[in-house]
Amino acid sequence: MLTGECICALQSGERGTIKPKANFNAEQDAAALKKALEGLGTNEKIVIEILTTRSSAQRQLICKAYEKATSRTLVKDLKGDTSGNFEDLLVALVTPPAEYDCHEVMRAMKGAGTKDKVLIEIFASRSNQQIKDLSDIYFKETKKQLTAALESEVSGDYSKALLLLALGKRDESTTVDVNKAREDAKTLYNAGEKKWGTDESKFIEILCKKSIPHLRQTVIEYKNISGKTLQQSIEGEMSGDLENLLVAVVKCVKSVPGYFAELLHESMKGAGTDESTLNRIMVSRSEIDLLDIRAEFKKLYKHSLFNTSSDFEV
Known part of the structure; x- marks a missing residue:
């Protein structure tokens, strides 16, 4: 279970890999990017150095300074001077x-x-x-x-x-009533494993509305009642997109970093890489919990997210 200290760390971005740069100067960065993007060829090293070592809020200030200095948007110039997955990554970095x-x-x-x-x-x-x-x-x-x-x-x-x-209206209470969690676990058990056919509405109502701390306890109580994990029951009782969505919710209840570590693994295994998923996770979690995702990846797959092997190219 997340402690109050862990929750505060996540909210303040302490588990991200990108931090606000000290002695930040948006005008200087904008001028450096302008120089890197103008003329014949693009100085990719400078572009990468600046955009991957500034926080998202700082990158927005760079965008404003860049537009003020050039009368052009940084997004437009990045799109004009780069292409493919590299372009997509850079655009993602400068987008709020x-x-x-x-x-x-x-x-x-x-x-x-x-x-x-x-x-x-x-x-x-x-x-x-x-x-x-x-x-x-x-x-x-x-x-x-x-x-x-x-x-x-x-x-x-x-x-x-x-x-x-x-709707973005999940219950946000942080207190957990073990008895209520046990009741919800019984409701889920009775709606799935215990009956012929599945009452999907009960799973949807509980998993998509109850608070994360409550659901974390419900997952524990469910295992005690049924002998199976809630994820196993969902996978056995449902199929298709509903199964995939509810399994994703359960995985996020247990560990959001663990969920993203799995998605990164999926995006890089086999022939070819799912670059859009890779970009989306690395950018969207870079200031939230990418340090924890890296740790979960190492724990689950026994090698670093940085490593390159015959199966992975990070």
Whole structure:
């Protein structure tokens, strides 16, 4: 269980790999980027050095200073001077976190079919405030409610669960009543393992609305009652996107860093790398808990996230 000290550390960004730079000067950084991007060829070393060693808030100040100095946006110049996955990574770095999450959700809903893996990753792992912030950006850019847009893209019980998460109204209480957690564990057991067929609504209601500390205790109580983990029961009772979403929620309840370590492993194994997932996790978690993700990755896969082998290219 997260202690108060750990929660404060996460909120203050102490578990991130990127910290605000001391003696920061936005105008100097903007001038250096201008020089690196102008002329024949791009000085990629300078661009990387600046954008990966400043906090997101500092990068926004650089963007303002850059536009003031050049009458152009840094995003536009980065897109003009770079390409492919490198361009995507740099653009992600200079995009405010809520805007970046919003654009990832928009891309996931764009065109034929929905990239449900992206929607599941974002809505299962983000806090209420992060979800509200991305929803506000979505409305500002599209004049539409995010939940209405999602409702037109997904259906069934998966839609019900995703929309509950997208409201950003999960209970935020930090106190845990063990008896209530045990009651919810029994409700889940009776709705799944104990009956013929599954009452998905009970799983959705509890897993998508109750507080994270409460659910952490519920997971423990469930194992005591059923002899199985809650994840095992969900995987045995459900299928498709609903199963994937609820399993992601349970994994995040147990350990958000552990969840992202698994996703990074998945993105890099086998032939080719899922660069979009790799970029999204590394950028979005760089000031939150990437140190913990690195530690979980090492614990789960016995080698460093930095290592390169025949199976991994980080």
